[in-house]
Amino acid sequence: MLITVLALTLVVCVASLFLGHALGRRAGWIAAAGLAGTAAVVLAAWAGRDGGAAGVVTQSVPWMPSLGIDLRLRLDGLSLVFTLVVLLIGAVVLAYTAGYLPRGRHGPFYGLLTFFAAAMTGLVLADDIVVMWVMWEFTTVCSFLLISQSGPKAKAPAIRTFLVTAAGGLALLTAVGLMWARFGTTELSVILAAPDWHEAPGFAAAVAVLVAIAAFTKSAQFPFHAWLPDAMVASTPVSAYLHAAAMVKAGIYLLLRFSTAFAEVPVWNVLLVTVGLATALLGAIWALQRHDLKELLAYSTVSQLGFLVATIGIGSAYALLGAIVHVIAHALFKSALFMAVGVVDHQCGTRDLRKLRGIRRTMPVTTVLLTLGAISMAGLPPLFGFVSKEAMFKAMAQLPGGIAVAVGTVAVLAAICTFAYSARMVLALLRGEPGEDAPREGGWDLLVPVGVVAVAGVALGVAGPFAEPTVNAATSAIGADAAADLSLWHGVTPELGMTAVVVLCGTLLVLARHHVDRVLDRRVTPFRATDVVEGFRSGSIALGTRIGDLTRSDAPLRHLVPPLVVVLGLGTVGLATVSLPPPRAGLGHWVDWIVLPLVGVGVALAIRARTRIALVVTVGVAGFAVALWFYVLGAPDVALTQLLVEILTVVIMVLLLSRLPRTFHVSGRRRLWFAGILGTLVGGLAAVTALALTGQREISAVGAALLERSYDLTGGTNLVNVILVDFRALDTFGEAVVLGVTGIALMIALEARGLLPLRPSPIRVEADSPIRDAHENALALRTSTRFLVPILLAFSVFYYVRGHSAPGGGFIAALIGGAALALIYLSASSNRVRPLQLPFPLFIALGTIIGVLSGLLGFVEGSFLRPLMTELGPLKLSTALIFDLGVYLNVIGVILAALTKLGTDDVAPPLRKPQEPSARGFSGGTP
Structure with a gap:
């Protein structure tokens, strides 16, 4: 069943590629139906699982059996939540795309967007660390290609995004290699359940740091956050899906999945909480500084992801539950907000908060939908964002003593800024009166997809208990035994008090927004993160250029001498230290005494050649002699290949000779002597090594086995x-x-x-010559x-x-x-x-x-x-x-x-x- 799910996503990808050419933007509806249908298959597989609430669905297909790597897929509660986020949010965004894109052919765009959905589906279902890493890298490549499709200005941001996320992929690959070597298996569920995490704290800490770095790069955590706002040059559907609801969730999924193994690793907890809180606060402040709606949402995404990372770092059962709830809430309100901002930009021609006037009157539906998303992001009832924020606050309040105060204070400060920038978005739409060229409301094909996710946030906020079984299954999958209570009212609690402080202080910030703008009209950090990434990129290119300068020459001697000297040295040491019996008698053949001189003559003439045509002919003599030698030694396939390659090489060289100078520079006598001596020594060493290694037996055991079984197999x-x-x-x-x-x-x-x-040909032909024509x-x-x-x-x-x-x-x-x-x-x-x-x-x-x-x-x-x-x-x-x-x-x-x-x-x-x-x-x- 799970292989069917993955296959269906690939079918949707291929179909979207062709339908995007045939139907244009309307192919988005078909692609959306395909992902929604795949989500239905996932739900059917989950409903039909064995084992009750704790049951899982597994399937495995051999991939590289000799290495023990299989296409293992596993659907448990956690992968169910993320799979539904990927497929259902993807379906909504694709439906939105059908109304957002201009008329024309969009095959590559739809193909990449749906392939990203397939890669994310494979990532969250993978129960093999190698398969997981492959899918992880697919999402990186898809993101790069989708961003770069947005025009010339997107080239540099796409490259910077790729550099940061690919660096995280290398960290994850290192972790995969360490786990494979330690546990002797690539099966993820077996690795996470192994006792070695407790028995080898040093190993656990090293892998935990590598996994955390990988997740930080993908989920835009400080100091790797720059790529996400930078990637906002991409179109709104790409931002709404990849960089708000799906790709950034890959890092969160990785942290949640490995929390089972690292929950008691101190460096894991400290790193996630520290980096997460710093990112949450800095991202919220940066969002307050922005006037471009899309850029504001980008930094708000950075901040919200910081909340998630910090909550996962706390590591308690209720903290993991709160993180899972916020994953769902964030996917809903952030996709709704990005698509609503896309409608504003599509209809108004601007995203600048300072230029928007009277939107509430001319675009009332868009205003309502964007307001619902902003209320949820601010964490106000009755939206689902309030439920998820309360769950995270509760996990922070349960920390011991002073730690709870420190963590809760930073989280409240970040949430206050979140309330303030959410209110700024809404006020920008409500204020002012429409002008003469006031924009009109967007079409139903734009508004319906936004409405689906915006209303879903309201529905889950009011009827949160209906989601409790799914959330409980997800927490159980990662070893957390907390029971979800997703109702709106839990009485007077510490988390409710934290929310009250957020609302009060956030309201004061909104009222004093002009003063706040003056205070924040400066750089928060002494440098821009994009400048750091760009500096790393340009520095790497400059370093590569300097290293390349060492061998940037057409002279073969500059390239051949170092490896030949190394081969000569290693080979000499090897023959001197390894004891090998003498080669057996009778290795020679009378044809050797004919062919070997021919090869020698060809080489000698090639050295003495002064024109290119002479060099081609003399090298050909050696080549044809070697072909004859292969045939005599009983290798007709190799001989035939050598003969044909020599013929075609001569043809290609003749085509080139007409465009190259007739003669070439001849090296000095000293250089020729050096090259000749080095070549002779290396050639002699190769001959002695071949005799020593291959002259001991008639045929190897591998060769004999191949001869014996090749026909049967x-x-x-x-x-x-x-x-x-x-x-x-x-x-x-x-x-x-x-x-x-x-x-x-x-x-x-x-x-x-x-x-x-x-x-011009060097051959002079008379004007009346019969070969002139x-x-x-x-x-x-x-x-x-x-x-x-x-x-x-x-x-x-x-x-x-x-x-x-x-x-x-x-x-x-x-x-x-x-x-x-x-x-x-x-x-x-x-x-x-x-x-x-x-x-x-x-x-x-x-x-x-x-x-x-x-x-x-x-x-x-x-x-x-x-x-x-x-x-x-x-x-x-x-x-x-x-x-x-x-x-x-x-x-x-x-x-x-x-x-x-x-x-x-x-x-x-x-x-x-x-x-x-x-x-x-x-x-x-x-x-």
């Missing part, structure tokens, strides 16, 4: 291909993706910089190409199909197909247009998608990229053939990218004038 007899597409398919998939990214990077780099201009001169090649290309393409298909049982496979087949494409480009009489109009980026994308889909098929048998087999007569067919097709398309796409961008001048003009490399720049010499 995969249906393939070509062990090289079987290893690539079956046993280590994940490695091959990663390499294929990297290859595809390389092709796209090549395309982007050449389109951004432009191609180097063609150089390029078109006529290529006649023989074009004629032969008509016959060779179909043959090569047929061979390409042949080698692809037979790869699982004989030398071949997707990579080799793609290289053969690439050779056919290279013939077409080489036989063209002009380089002004493409001889083939093939969409190579599409090939790369399709190859990656096919690889992913074939990997997902493996989940039928329990893991990603696990091959599925079927028998067709005497043949054994495997999904590895589909995976190999993805590899084929990736390689073809990269070859096409190189041929198209290097073999023709049919490219976009450069964004800036390319700098022609000097003769020394490509030489290997020092500039």
